[in-house]
Amino acid sequence: MTAIETAPPGAPAEGTRARVERAALDLFTLRGFEQVTTDEVADAAGISRRTFFRYFATKADAVWGDFAAHVTRLDELLAATDPAQPVLASVCAAYVEVNDYAVAELPLLRERMLLILTEPALLAHSQLRFAEVDRVVARHVAGRSGTAATDLVPRLVAATTRAAATTAFEAWLADERSALGTHLRQAFAELTAGFPGLLR
Amino acid sequence: MTAIETAPPGAPAEGTRARVERAALDLFTLRGFEQVTTDEVADAAGISRRTFFRYFATKADAVWGDFAAHVTRLDELLAATDPAQPVLASVCAAYVEVNDYAVAELPLLRERMLLILTEPALLAHSQLRFAEVDRVVARHVAGRSGTAATDLVPRLVAATTRAAATTAFEAWLADERSALGTHLRQAFAELTAGFPGLLR
DNA sequence: TGCCCCGTGGCACCCGGTGTCATTAGCCTC
DNA sequence: GAGGCTAATGACACCGGGTGCCACGGGGCA
Known part of the structure; x- marks a missing residue:
């Protein structure tokens, strides 16, 4: 999984949340919720795992x-x-x-x-x-x-x-x-x- | 937390499940479900953490x-x-x-x-x-x-x-x-x- | 006595979630 | 234009639930 348009730190990061949601939905639908790690979702969205949990309190919330x-x-x-x-x-x-x-x-x-x-x-x-x-x-x-x-x-x-x-x-x-x-x-x-x- | 009547390995372990349930219920009621670790429950029941998960698939199931x-x-x-x-x-x-x-x-x-x-x-x-x-x-x-x-x-x-x-x-x-x-x-x-x- | 069975504990590991800190870019002020 | 503030980010360490694996040890049986 390669990052899609990695956002630079400090940047406005407009639309990042929506991008993460899409990546999560795609992966979960394709391979099942439990089979996909938050690392993979973050990676597919071009952010770090830590940042994923700043946008969503839990893995489930991304859905x-x-x-x-x-x-x-x-x-x-x-x-x-x-x-x-x-x-x-x-x-x-x-x-x-x-x-x-x-x-x-x-x-x-x-x-x-x-x-x-x-x-x-x-x-x-x-x-x-x-x-x-x-x-x-x-x-x-x-x-x-x-x-x-x-x-x-x-x-x-x-x-x-x-x-x-x-x-x-x-x-x-x-x-x-x-x-x-x-x-x-x-x-x-x-x-x-x-x-x-x-x-x- | 000291073990109460530690069951020896290989023993029938009659009533162990009920004892674990009691320990879990007591601790959860006293301090809250999330505040109690499975380690503590297992310890209070005199078994190992690993054995706890043989009696109950999840922490929640003990309730x-x-x-x-x-x-x-x-x-x-x-x-x-x-x-x-x-x-x-x-x-x-x-x-x-x-x-x-x-x-x-x-x-x-x-x-x-x-x-x-x-x-x-x-x-x-x-x-x-x-x-x-x-x-x-x-x-x-x-x-x-x-x-x-x-x-x-x-x-x-x-x-x-x-x-x-x-x-x-x-x-x-x-x-x-x-x-x-x-x-x-x-x-x-x-x-x-x-x-x-x-x-x- | 020797064998097998099985409940058990220890250990390493995975993964979700959190606290902490350093980095970096944008912006504001002087 | 230099310096300082802010906010988003990422790296790292850590905790806790849950699992796979293996080794141990006792009871029952031949």
Whole structure:
């Protein structure tokens, strides 16, 4: 692996993070997350191992992109929902909207989510990232329903809607040609109606 | 840390695993999971670090006890449910029953679950163990509903009921004097009814 | 007595992650 | 234009989880 346009020290290093993400995604997809060392990723991105860990706190974080921004956007979408409609509907709508990606971004999203939901180490790590989402959702439900964010119902809504969203992602990944929004809407419909599909 | 009754090599080593579990649980609870090294756990249990990793594949596994047996029992309970009642009700009932612990076991369960749901590293690891549960549940739902275990609904039921159960566990841990079964039943009631508690 | 089996411990090694320090480039000021 | 500050980088040493390998030693068996 030879370095691609090695950045000089002290330089602005614009776009280094994105370059590392690409290198990591490529290698992980090609050979598997655990089979690739951080040394190899750093090398492919033209930086040192030490610098890799300055851009990403953990090896797993290189797969997630700017997830914090994603969570922030979900939070904003929740805050902007119509207070007249039921809370649960607001949460589902916000989930659908925050996952309404442009067509050009879909291949990257597929690559990321395929790794996250397929590789055991990344699946384990996902719990920590998704916990941030749960907190945001639970806080919103609590605010809207006049309860505490630590109460059962707000946390229940957060945990189950997130589980439903994750399952929808899995279904989307399994079907190359389907639309993510369709799976999300179907999953939320089943969930909010108490799984009527099981009463055949 | 001095060794407690060091087992001689070649000996049957009866009860060693249980002794290691106790030592691990004690140390993790006392000082935190990440702050305790496997060397210390092994030392406290009177074995070598190398032997620790023969009893437990990972440091986290020392907290889980015989979880595989737990999953097997859930599987059996699911198989024994009344086929006449709705599948979702069967799953919830099996969840409640598999978590109906004897009073004497509750302190140990509390200690385990508090660690698992509180320590980030253990929370991440839990996703891997819970995935086994999800597979069992999804398989049962698929069998009962005439669908494939990879379809959306079976996986949805597995993921959301498990999320509800985990949330119930959190509520139980937060309230020292409450009964686990109560939280589980309440969580499942909310879930299967589509969260009627939010329509105030 | 001699043999095999197997649980064990010791050792070296890999890899993820962290603290520390020296280097270097860009920039700002005098 | 020289000097000094800042920030990104890389090299190095170190820690801890996890693994492969081998040697030991006791119990059971022929």
